[in-house]
Amino acid sequence: MNTGRTTLIHRARIVSGDNVIEDGWLAVSGGIVTELGDGTPPESLFAGGADVVDADGQWLVPGFVDVHVHGADGAEVMDGTAEAIARIGRFHAKHGTTGWLPTTVVGPAAALQRALLAVAEVRDTPAAAEGGAAILGVHLEGPMISAKRIGAQNPAHRIDPDVPTMTQLLDTVPDLVRKVTIAPELAGADEVIRLLLTRNAIVSMGHTDASFSQAMHAIQQGASHATHLFNAMRGLHHRDGGTVGASLLSDNVVCEIIADGHHVDFDMLKLAYRLKGRDRLMLITDAIAAAGRPDGAYKLGGLDVTVKAGICLLQDGQTLAGSTLTMDAAVRNMANRVGVSLPDAVAMASAVPARELGLASRKGRIAVGYDADLVLLDESLQVKRTWISGKSVFERV
Template sequence: MRIKNVKVYREDKSFEEGEICIRDGLFAAPGEETENSGEQEETLDGEGCYAIPGLIDIHFHGCMGHDFCDGTEEAIEEIAKYEASVGVTGINPATMTLPVEELEEILATGAAYGKKQQAQPDPARADFLGVNMEGPFISEEKKGAQDARNIRLCDVEIFHRFQKAAEGTVNYIGVAPEKEGALEFVEAVKDEVHVSLAHTNADYDSAKAAYDRGACHAVHLYNAMPAFTHRAPGVVGAVADSPHVMAELICDGVHIHPAMVRATFKMLGEDRIIFISDSMRATGMPDGRYTLGGLDVDVKGNHATLVSDGALAGSATNLMDCVRTAVKKMDIPLETAVACATMNPAKSLGVYETRGSITPGKKADLVLLDKDLRLKAVIKDGNVLTETGR
């Protein structure tokens, strides 16, 4: 396949007018597919669209009435189908703070789905890349929409139970470093999983100690953590002072003020920021009452709040819409926003060799956007899911 007349997003984070070649589900060097194939070349006219890699969401819970924690392969299939339809071709869904045995079952289901998907690839569904465990090793004070009844102290044995059930697919585990045993936990598992600071009431010193001991990630920066102030910089200050740490941002226009998003880019730089959606099951659905982690949530527009206390309960916005919001309402350059939803998450997950950029040899997952960033086509593994003109 040849996709002509597009602005191609390059690894140096620039757009260049040109074309994209695909052979056997992978990006190919221009002309390579015609040299190795006797069949007539399929051509897609990109009509001047931006051509960007398929997005990767490393932290979200669900969409279209389904949640990863529903614990069924059918739910994951429907989630993966929706995500692919909006240009998110790689997913790393998140768990909630639930009983240990229930989490083991959810993780086992995710692992089974992942193996099934590898054995029987379906280009109409986003690739399952693993799991982001947001709980249960978090803080009661900053639990947000997590169920406090299931919060536990960090426990290496329990983490290994999780990873065994998940067949090694847990990529991130969240901790509150101020809690008893948390720093020792970080040191014990840092070589097995990305340790995140998540739903924590830690001050600067506690957070920095965790990062110095091997934690390397921050879950939805600014949310479910102490405020960033000039005398008490908290977790945000510790992230800023820890160059190896990558931080998630929810750019849905609800969770973080645009000025703070811009300030974060100035503070951390564009290579350390990962856009996430943190979307819950109401995403793609009408306004109404839904559940998240067993708790009731009211959704109106893109606001999702707990019925019990009004706390923000994830988002009702997919990652592609977050990218649009970052560009159109937060003044983040498109080139930067794309990197934060493709290259940066791929690098954090350790899969940049195979996805995350439009590079010969990588999976042919890409999205075409018009000048107003409206979705014109999704191509996954070289298969056109939604298409513009030919």
């Protein structure tokens, strides 16, 4: 697709918010959706030298936004190189992700800063970012997390909440960090939460042993997300609902969830959907370098990970270490295994994360005036094509 001329996509089943336009068409110019309708497009669009794409009755959905992704295709964010960041973005674009938050793991401050600088280099260098999902910020997963719920994070580099350290990270590239995972029960967490809110960063509860009351206190302080709900956090108990209970009950909390059937059983995904609804659940991949690669040995933040049948485990053979999930597979799982409608599954992968990042006026929907971040899915919900800002970045032959 050439962004210098009009593009017409027609004969598509367009998922637009809650609605499905069964025989829809849209026009794109300058990277923006300029016209949208159903039935036969105006003849002028065909006659004006537009690039014409016949969707042949397949699904056209808004591009996916992944706020929690560590790697893919043999690369991870903590490699701290522009090449690694670009490779990850290109891989996930092939699976319908048009925007993402490169996500760090626990590590020394210097390693985290290298990763931030590498992300900024790709974001600010069009040639480096070519063909990849747009960088919408960074998600710092830690390092201020609980030793009791460390999960697949390196305990040697975990620290307690500390305002000077967090300030140093935020100042590495101003306004780049958009989300931070923190254990809110730790001493000093309130002060760090206040800092993050002044810097326009989303505060997410994760890798936390917070009780129900501690989690509710954090929510009152401004925590508004739960990092990979159910995983690496104090779970439900009939005498203390823990972080899970507080996250499920609070209307102010949006929950990330890994819809792969391993991190969260499909029945528990149904429970989360029933309690939170579409607008408070957000699909993520938590993908690591092994995504898109064969089973074998990999690294996650310096820790050894073994991947077997696509499941990533630390050397203890029990601790899940990220995933090999892609966003299109997460959407398929929610639609086919959990039983939500396709518009709801798509919204959890697009509109909800776009809204949470403050981008609801231009991303996450197919509508006139919105960025032409588009994904064409076949009847089995496999990605056929991906467009980012009107430019075709992937087409399955």
